[in-house]
Amino acid sequence: METLRKMQVLCDYSQYDICDYSTDIKRSDINLPGIYHTIANSCKIPIFKVLMTNKCVFDCKYCINQSKHKFTRLELEVEEITKVFLDYYQKNYVHGLFLSSGIVNSSNYTMENMIEVARILRKDYGYNDYIHLKIVPGASKESIKRAMPLADRVSINFESATPDGLSEISSTKSFKKDILRRFKWIDSMKKKNKKFAPSGATTQFVIGANGETDHEVLASIKSFYKKLNIQRSYFSAFDPVDGTEFENKEKCSSKRTTQLYHAEALINSYKFDVDEIVFNKNGLLSEDEDPKYLSALNMSIFPVEINSAPINELLRVPGIGPKSASKIINIRKKMPFKTVNELKRLGVIVSRAEPFIKLNGDFQASLDKLL
Ligand code: SF4
Incomplete structure (x- = not known):
């Protein structure tokens, strides 16, 4: 089979590895297989994303x-x-590579093939742009050590937030041995050499394939970020595939993964504790309301004074993001804010923030109206 035809098929089969957050990765307008957009170092870049093979010795049931x-x-x-x-790259269709693979023969054999692609690009062709290498579960320390200097970013898919959750999905992968331990190695290698995978390590979860709640997913993420220095998490909504053990399970709504992305940002960028996020009695996020807004309604700190509140309180105001919170802190040192229009100019969404703030002691809108 000619290469492009094989590639088309393998790009379609790489769906299990494509997160469904449209602002992060989506198919580009160019009608060739494997071209997507991703975010790296806050920039959106077109990348070539492909599975080396759809053969796999593991039995992830979804x-x-x-x-x-x-x-x-x-x-x-x-x-x-x-x-x-290289053909895509030279034609300027892509600026980076995301290489993943099913596990053929063994984890190390698979890693060797992926490392060889990266090695040839870097050493034989002098390619200096973005490479994201998937580290497959069970990869040896030696192969990870050789992958790290070649990659800008590495990732291992956790798939599940807990060991029990993973055993519902797979009988061949060990949460602690094959995944957690590999992330510890990556973290310690990165601490020893900052040039190793400088864009950091990420992970991905399949949501809705097992009984895990959003609370369990977010609590694990919080702990992984702290202990393993993982940069961020991606979510893929479970979609049953005919002919697999999970073919009769219910499809997961993309609204659920969208809300998980919002809640992950609260943990990652706004430094929320999981306890500050609101879940229903089943441990799930609301599918309709913004998690930050719901959390704010439950907090006793509001309204906060814009001209004196610490950054952690500003970050809890709906409509104020990390960038606008930093700008507020810097500007108010020189001159206190007098009107909400001054906040608007910094990027604050004033209509959302007003009920939660005071300016020089004055309420901007009543919180009671929201309740
Ligand atoms: S390791 Fe699991 S998720 Fe990855 S390709 Fe194999 S079966 Fe699919």
Whole structure:
């Protein structure tokens, strides 16, 4: 089968690895397989994203590529990937590579193929742009050590937030041994050499494939960020695949993953504790209301004084983000704010913030109206 045809199929089968947050990754207008947009270092860049193979010895029950699923298996050679990628890159279709793979033969054999693609691009062709390498579960310390200097970013998919959750999904992957331990190695390698994967490590969760709640997912994320220095998490809504063990399970709504992205930002960028986020009695986020707004309604700190509140309180005001909170702190040292229009000019969404703030002691809108 010609390379582009194989690539088209393998890009379609890489769906399990494509998070469904449209502002993060989406198919570009160019009608060629494998081109998506991603965010790296706060910039949106077109990347070439492909699976090296849809063969896999693991049995993740939701995954189209799992070992027991009967369908056509394909594999791209190292040379095929480097050739197509360099062609896309030279034509300016993409500025980066995201390389992933099903696990063929063994975790280390798979890693060797991915490392070889990155090595050829960096060493033989002098390619200096973005490379994201997937570290497969169970990869040896040695292979991770060789992948890290070649990659801008690395990731391992947790898939589940807890060991019990993962055992619902897979009988072949160990949460602690195959994933957690590998993240610890990555963290310690990065601490020893800052040039290793300078854009950091990320992870991904499949939401709705097991019984885990949003509370469990976010509590694990908070702890992973603190202990393993993971930069961020991506979420993919479970969608049943015919012919897999989970074919009759209910599809997960994309509203759920959208709200998880909002809540993840509260933990990651706004430094919220999980206890400050509002969940229903089943441990799920509201699918309709913004998690930050719901949290604010439950907090006793409001209204906060814009001209004196500490940054952690400003960050809890709906309509104030990390950038506008920093600007408020810097500007008010020189001159106190007098009107909400001055806040608007900094990017504050005043209509959301007004009920939660005071300016020089004056309420801007009544919080009671919201309740
Ligand atoms: S490791 Fe699991 S999720 Fe990844 S390709 Fe194999 S079966 Fe799918």
